[in-house]
Amino acid sequence: MRKILVAVENTVYFRKIPQYLRSLFSGQHDVVFYFHTVVHHYGSQASAELLDPQDILATLGNTERKKFSGCKTYLRELKEEFVKHGFAENQIETEVSISSSGVANQIIHTAIQGKFDAIVIGKKNLGLLEKVVLGSISSDIIAQNDRIPVWVVNGNIQSDKVLVPVDCSPHTLDAADHLGFILKNNPVVDITLFHSCSILAQEKIYPKDLFYEKWGKEWVDQHLQGDADGHFHFHAPEQILREHGFPMERVHRLQTDTGIEPGQQIVRLVKHEGYGTVVMGRRHKDISKGIFQGVSDRVLANVSDVALWIVG
Numbered sequence: 268m269r270k271i272l273v274a275v276e277n278t279v280y281f282r283k284i285p286q287y288l289r290s291l292f293s294g295q296h297d298v299v300f301y302f303h304t305v306v307h308h309y310g311s312q313a314s315a316e317l318l319d320p321q322d323i324l325a326t327l328g329n330t331e332r333k334k335f336s337g338c339k340t341y342l343r344e345l346k347e348e349f350v351k352h353g354f355a356e357n358q359i360e361t362e363v364s365i366s367s368s369g370v371a372n373q374i375i376h377t378a379i380q381g382k383f384d385a386i387v388i389g390k391k392n393l394g395l396l397e398k399v400v401l402g403s404i405s406s407d408i409i410a411q412n413d414r415i416p417v418w419v420v421n422g423n424i425q426s427d428k429v430l431v432p433v434d435c436s437p438h439t440l441d442a443a444d445h446l447g448f449i450l451k452n453n454p455v456v457d458i459t460l461f462h463s464c465s466i467l468a469q470e471k472i473y474p475k476d477l478f479y480e481k482w483g484k485e486w487v488d489q490h491l492q493g494d495a496d497g498h499f500h501f502h503a504p505e506q507i508l509r510e511h512g513f514p515m516e517r518v519h520r521l522q523t524d525t526g527i528e529p530g531q532q533i534v535r536l537v538k539h540e541g542y543g544t545v546v547m548g549r550r551h552k553d554i555s556k557g558i559f560q561g562v563s564d565r566v567l568a569n570v571s572d573v574a575l576w577i578v579g
Contacts, residue, residue, distance in 0.1 A: 430544070
């Protein structure tokens with residue numbers, strides 16, 4: 268069973284997310300959506316933890332209470348919409364929570380406690396002053412959470428094509444593993460594994476023992492050697508997708524040296540080749556970012572109508 272937490276806002280930035288999710292999971296009954304809205308309460312978190320939900324609700328001001336009621340209505344309508352599109356009622360869960368610890372903190376806490384497989388958020392186009400004054404919930408969720416993959420949905424996504432940048436790193440395998448698990452039952456998605464040979468691409472070979480804990484020595488020794496053509500960038504991610512049961516006729520390879528650096532290449536591919544989803548592994552905080560430094564920011568800043576999955 269796949270469990271997807273969807274951070275809900277009744278705004279124009281959110282309204283294309285349900286359509287994207289229905290497209291990915293149409294006709295699949297082994298997925299549960301947890302639509303979660305957080306109403307920020309400006310009281311003490313310590314005191315809130317001592318109260319039951321009804322008592323907390325009684326402490327809300329008129330504006331907060333009105334927002335709480337509106338969120339409940341919107342989530343009910345959202346559930347009805349998914350049921351109309353063929354999802355079972357038990358596949359859709361909803362919650363409006365009240366938190367004084369911050370919206371991002373509450374979403375991350377809920378995702379970790381509930382052992383969710385992904386957090387889905389929308390992208391807001393904030394101006395510089397808005398970012399300084401308000402911050403960005405999406406940015407906070409990405410920055411503060413490195414345990415659960417985050418899907419940032421930007422705009423109206425129509426394409427079933429998925430682009431996965433790959434190299435020789437552990438986080439590339441994590442991205443392939445997440446993708447294979449999530450989309451193993453999708454009947455239409457096409458996946459392209461992309462490796463950059465551009466001038467500024469940094470090629471780093473990682474010691475095999477970094478892979479042993481998750482993948483096991485036997486698997487690593489067999490699949491990190493590459494295939495008959497020596498394409499070790501592609502072989503291991505392909506093997507992971509294969510083991511998840513994803514049909515390999517819908518997995519393709521792309522390697523190019525066109526362009527100066529990988530970020531530019533990815534943006535160009537998304538714009539001109541019509542990819543709807545980009546899946547990227549994120550390096551752990553104690554490892555140099557290398558070729559993916561700032562790429563996620565560049566994709567979101569320069570391309571619309573795309574979802575970016577950040578894994579790790």
